[in-house]
Amino acid sequence: MTSPSDAAPASTRPDTQPADPRPGVSPSSSPHPTGAGRYAPSPSGDLHLGNLRTAVIAWVLARDSGREFRMRVDDLDTARARPGVAERQLADLAAIGLDWDGETMWQSERSPVYAAATDRLADRGLVYECYCSRREIAEAPRAPHSPPGAYPGTCRDLPDAERERRRKSLGPGRVPALRLRAEADELTIDDLTHGPYTGVVDDVVLRRGDGVWAYNLAVVVDDSAQGVDQVVRGEDLLSSTPRQAHLAGLLGIARPEYAHVPLAVNASGDRLAKRDGAVTLADLAEEGTTTRSAVARIVASLGGPDGADSIDALRGRLTPASLRDSRWTVA
Secondary structure, X not given: OOOHHHOOOOOOOHHHOOOOOOOOEEOOOOOOOOOEEEXXXXXXXXXXXXXXXXXXXXXXXXXXXXXXXXXXXXXXXXXXXXXXXXXXXXXHHHHOOOOXXXXXXXXXXXXXXXXXXXXXXXXOOOEEEEOOOHHHHHHOOOOOOOOOXXXXXXXXXXXXXXXXXXXXXXXXXXXXXXXXOOOOOEEEEEEOOOEEEEEEOOOOEEEOOOOOEOHHHHHHHHHHHOOEOEEEEEHHHHHHHHHHHHHHHHOOOOOOEEEEEOOEEOOOOOEOOXXXXXXXXXXXXXXXXXXXXXXXXXXXXXXXXXXXXXXXXXXXXXXXXXXXXXXXXXX
């Protein structure tokens, strides 16, 4: 399933060295002795207040439970990653008071690791090629209970001759996608804020048709590699979690503790986005709002003490009940 092009590149990033000089980083002397939480932004744009708030929640829950806190840049999709954005994201996280343990992990440097995990699954007959376009998947008939976008299994059991024909019909620059041959239709996970949640499990993509390794594979493999046993993220990702938990089980990876937290929204109740005005630290600074003032807003939104402008003020205050009711309207 792999090729010589998957050889690991030599890292040129200054923050992947053992002694990381950037603010916010605490080098770790031992590998994951107590488990870890994490934050893993994708460098498609500057972090807004909602993103920063989720990072704060993840940091507080990790530190309050005695865990380490890891940082990862989810830059698998280099076509969407914008130059300089990841560095600004890390600087903003440090500016609001987050620190993290050990080196920052960059997914774009880990292609050989994802290939090796896929090979392990393939050796057990749990990987197959898929030739479907997004349009074909959207238009294919599926079971009534399947959510939009769930894969209907079109390529799962194609005869060898049909596979060869479909493989030859792929356009220039395309390779067959690789999918997991899932061994369940649904799975129940326990979530710190939502309780038991049952979701659909389908044949998720492991490698896309453009050769890029898929998020669902990378996040499972990388959380394990970083010793992450507590995953805190936005509740918009809850529906994908049973798929990831199933994949983790097939790879022999222990299921982490999950906490999917309410999102920050705009005045219309829609998920906060950068188009909603001054919602990044840089934009707020242009309007005269300091980083400390932005932190105070985040702390207040999570029930912190009046006037507190440090994320340390939230230590010992976040509970499943408080997070469950923590939707924040950013006006």
